[in-house]
Amino acid sequence: MAHAHAHAVKRYSGIMDWLTTVDHKKIGILYLIAGGFFFLVGGLEAILIRIQLWKPQGTFVSADTYNELLTMHGTTMIFLAAMPLIFALMNAVIPLQIGARDVAFPFLNSLGFWTFLFGGLLLNVSWIVGDVPDAGWTSYAPLAGTTYSGDHGVDYYVLGLQIAGIGTLVGGINFLVTIINMRAPGMTFMRMPMFTWTVFITSALILFAFPALTVGLAALMFDRLFDANFFDPSAGGNAVLWEHIFWIFGHPEVYILILPAFGIISEVISTFSRKRLFGYSSMVFATILIGFLGFMVWAHHMFTAGLGPVANALFSIATMLIAVPTGIKIFNWLFTMWGGSIKFTTANLFAVGFIPTFVMGGVTGVMLAAAPADFQYHDSYFVVAHFHYVIVGGLVLGLFSGLHYWWPKMFGRILNETLGKWTFWMFYIGFHLTFFVQHFLGLMGMPRRIWQYLDGLGFNEMNMISTVGALMMGIGTVMFLMNIVITSVKPKGVANDPWEDGRTLEWTIASPPPEYNFAQTPLVRGYDAYWKEKQDGHSGMTPAEPVGPIHMPSPSILPFFMGMGLFIAGFGFMYSPDWGQFLGTSLTMGHFIGIVGLAITLICMLLRSVIDDHGFHIEEEEILKDLGGKA
Amino acid sequence: MMNRWQFVKRLAPLMALMVLVLAACGREDLSTLNPQGPVAEEQFGLMKTAIIIMGLVIVVVFAISLYVIIRFRRRPGDKTIPKQVEGSHKLEIIWTVIPIILLIILGVPTVQSVFNLAKDYRDDPEAVKVIVTSHQYWWEFEYPELGIKTAQELVIPTGKTISIEAKTADVLHSFWIPSLAGKIDTNPGGNVNFMYFSAPKEGVYLGKCAELCGPSHGLMDFKVKSVNPDAFDRWAAALQEPVALPSDPAIAAAFESKCLTCHAVGDMGGPAYPNLTGIGSRESVGGILVNVDADDKKYDHEDTVYNNLYKWIKDPESIKPGNNMVNQYDLTEEELEGIAKYLSELTLNYE
Numbered sequence: 001m002a003h004a005h006a007h008a009v010k011r012y013s014g015i016m017d018w019l020t021t022v023d024h025k026k027i028g029i030l031y032l033i034a035g036g037f038f039f040l041v042g043g044l045e046a047i048l049i050r051i052q053l054w055k056p057q058g059t060f061v062s063a064d065t066y067n068e069l070l071t072m073h074g075t076t077m078i079f080l081a082a083m084p085l086i087f088a089l090m091n092a093v094i095p096l097q098i099g100a101r102d103v104a105f106p107f108l109n110s111l112g113f114w115t116f117l118f119g120g121l122l123l124n125v126s127w128i129v130g131d132v133p134d135a136g137w138t139s140y141a142p143l144a145g146t147t148y149s150g151d152h153g154v155d156y157y158v159l160g161l162q163i164a165g166i167g168t169l170v171g172g173i174n175f176l177v178t179i180i181n182m183r184a185p186g187m188t189f190m191r192m193p194m195f196t197w198t199v200f201i202t203s204a205l206i207l208f209a210f211p212a213l214t215v216g217l218a219a220l221m222f223d224r225l226f227d228a229n230f231f232d233p234s235a236g237g238n239a240v241l242w243e244h245i246f247w248i249f250g251h252p253e254v255y256i257l258i259l260p261a262f263g264i265i266s267e268v269i270s271t272f273s274r275k276r277l278f279g280y281s282s283m284v285f286a287t288i289l290i291g292f293l294g295f296m297v298w299a300h301h302m303f304t305a306g307l308g309p310v311a312n313a314l315f316s317i318a319t320m321l322i323a324v325p326t327g328i329k330i331f332n333w334l335f336t337m338w339g340g341s342i343k344f345t346t347a348n349l350f351a352v353g354f355i356p357t358f359v360m361g362g363v364t365g366v367m368l369a370a371a372p373a374d375f376q377y378h379d380s381y382f383v384v385a386h387f388h389y390v391i392v393g394g395l396v397l398g399l400f401s402g403l404h405y406w407w408p409k410m411f412g413r414i415l416n417e418t419l420g421k422w423t424f425w426m427f428y429i430g431f432h433l434t435f436f437v438q439h440f441l442g443l444m445g446m447p448r449r450i451w452q453y454l455d456g457l458g459f460n461e462m463n464m465i466s467t468v469g470a471l472m473m474g475i476g477t478v479m480f481l482m483n484i485v486i487t488s489v490k491p492k493g494v495a496n497d498p499w500e501d502g503r504t505l506e507w508t509i510a511s512p513p514p515e516y517n518f519a520q521t522p523l524v525r526g527y528d529a530y531w532k533e534k535q536d537g538h539s540g541m542t543p544a545e546p547v548g549p550i551h552m553p554s555p556s557i558l559p560f561f562m563g564m565g566l567f568i569a570g571f572g573f574m575y576s577p578d579w580g581q582f583l584g585t586s587l588t589m590g591h592f593i594g595i596v597g598l599a600i601t602l603i604c605m606l607l608r609s610v611i612d613d614h615g616f617h618i619e620e621e622e623i624l625k626d627l628g629g630k631a
Numbered sequence: 632m633m634n635r636w637q638f639v640k641r642l643a644p645l646m647a648l649m650v651l652v653l654a655a656c657g658r659e660d661l662s663t664l665n666p667q668g669p670v671a672e673e674q675f676g677l678m679k680t681a682i683i684i685m686g687l688v689i690v691v692v693f694a695i696s697l698y699v700i701i702r703f704r705r706r707p708g709d710k711t712i713p714k715q716v717e718g719s720h721k722l723e724i725i726w727t728v729i730p731i732i733l734l735i736i737l738g739v740p741t742v743q744s745v746f747n748l749a750k751d752y753r754d755d756p757e758a759v760k761v762i763v764t765s766h767q768y769w770w771e772f773e774y775p776e777l778g779i780k781t782a783q784e785l786v787i788p789t790g791k792t793i794s795i796e797a798k799t800a801d802v803l804h805s806f807w808i809p810s811l812a813g814k815i816d817t818n819p820g821g822n823v824n825f826m827y828f829s830a831p832k833e834g835v836y837l838g839k840c841a842e843l844c845g846p847s848h849g850l851m852d853f854k855v856k857s858v859n860p861d862a863f864d865r866w867a868a869a870l871q872e873p874v875a876l877p878s879d880p881a882i883a884a885a886f887e888s889k890c891l892t893c894h895a896v897g898d899m900g901g902p903a904y905p906n907l908t909g910i911g912s913r914e915s916v917g918g919i920l921v922n923v924d925a926d927d928k929k930y931d932h933e934d935t936v937y938n939n940l941y942k943w944i945k946d947p948e949s950i951k952p953g954n955n956m957v958n959q960y961d962l963t964e965e966e967l968e969g970i971a972k973y974l975s976e977l978t979l980n981y982e
Binding site for chain 1: 662675678814820821824842844847
């Protein structure tokens, strides 16, 4: 080992630092910036949709543009905003919560980010080109096939998501391995913080669900680019097959999104109630059960597809069952607060506001599970209301809560609490205004994904309320951005445990943490490791090792170029029929660009394989200096 | 435990009241909350059961939330550490078992209803069979036993079971008449779906496409018109009567060469696009331009039959973007007016 210390320490600064970083904390910030950017894009699309619908027979956007907006809103929010924002918090928090110095595969972590970003950019290049996906985020065949979507819109969907999906899949695998292998001594599975547990289960769901999407997208890509016949019924394909493949991925995806939010809520409520999470072991059990059942219920998205009464009955009952573990969670949160000492910080406002909101989304979910009633709800605004209650009222409130909670740990500054509370009320009231009335619109006969509704059907007032609510959510989001700006010009320097009631390991180290996180790996003596030490009268964790040099992975620019290569390849193959021959060969120009892109990625992979990189060490003196400086 | 049950007892009437309020929601011809036929009624019954149970859950959670938030908020300067409770087996069992019981209460009628609504009436001699074929962006209704086809307006006899066989000619659509029955997707290829419904009362009910099918998905409305069985028979007979071409030979020539290439009236013309026989007596043009008397015009999409036909033929793109009629023909102003007038007078007398 000794000779390894001789390696030169590779460090970049400025923009190169961000392009090459393999540090989970910085990758978390990159995910936050990129996911936040796409959240704003998707939010803008949502507001345009709501402006179009604010009065009957609106003509604010054309019918074509409207379908593009609704498709890109859904796709962007799910794949490019919600997932990356979850990954932002996973990266920022998980290694700290389990007492690790980084994730298991730092290079892969960076690769996951860059493939996601380039996939997302490819998808959104469609707006600049003008061929925008318009077959819905579900892209049902045959509408998504070349016969009915002749332009390149759906190609952007297929290839953009395929590339972004690689990032999600490797990210999921990375966190599975990290949580299994890199926990600090003493942190058994049943001592893991709840957020770590939910991320663990979410990562497992990613591992099993995303390959289904990959296969579906590959099949659709073959249909579109190479005239295959997976989903084209006129040539022997089957359109319902796509629905199955999509929802076998798509339903677990819902739980991939919501489970981390459950984790965040558990942490925040427990911290700000100064109480241990009520029923920890049943919470863990409920999480696992939700993850498991999540794979058994995909056909409830297809009750009206004509699967027959046996399938409909089975999937109805299976879906209803999910209410049981979810109910367990709700009541455990309520009883965590029961008898506690609840402090209403912004983070906790979002968390406490989450509970009744999510219950409302949950009960409409059970209503939707009853197949015969779903024949009425399906594809109406009732469904739109339901899934926004779950995803915005659940996940997005959870993300806001988590961001306010861990912001000081990530950036060393506490977000302004007054502005934060304004953000909460503006967003929360706006949210309920927007979506509560949509339940009734759906029940009163308004189908979803419609560009216009006729006057005189009784839809006018509620649509107007909904639009006002959407604008309020927009204002709430702008307030959050202002808060970030105002906070970022303030000096750094919050305490290790700025909320003073921190319970888990991330609050035992500096805010933001040093590059190596833990100078000495902590010894975990129970659930809520830090809280336990505090209650036992200790000022910090007992170290599990002496101070010594810490091995760090080297930064690398390769993941950036691997992502870029895939971007170029996707773009080239998409346009292979359009740009003529390449220098008189039988290859088209598009093929050539595609091959160049793939070559960039493959060469980077080769370089990664042949270059022997041992990383570097942070020496003992430097660590001691850091420790001394803090004391 | 006594208290808990009293609590539920007090809530039940409240919930029932809420359902009553809901039932008054929305238009009679459009709302799922105002069912006009036995199928929609059965579905509404299940919805009510679910709403009552879920309302109960919501009230309990909201009540506990409110109590906890108010009772256990931290007083300023409070430094005490609350008791660190690990959990409670008794409570965990309570909130596992009670939801399971509630789900059984909902699950049993759900399964019953699933099988009940899946009944196949396609071989029932009493039922009226209709083959529904969806197109971008219109609906074709074929009555195989009567040998007739119509479009956009499904005429049915009151009280009879209507047995629907649904498929699509292009992309996925979904056949939905909210006040009469829930929807069924129309699949391409061999995936034919079936359903049934009936309308005991005479009336016009609004139908919708409920699956994204392209730019004009939201405009792909249709009407279901239930008439008494005698009138239905008269309608079916009238639909098979021969139809005369426009009396003006110039208009007739234009109609034959520019309209009948795709559309049919009587026994003339092609079957690929909506059959126009009796279009003058339909409730709407193109499914969304509602026909009213000149004095009753209230909304933008309402007008006289003639005006609606004129608008539609003149610029179909402006009414339903992306429909297949766009740019298929050139008509002079005289031809346009003549054809609109001819079609507006192409009525069926059956009521």
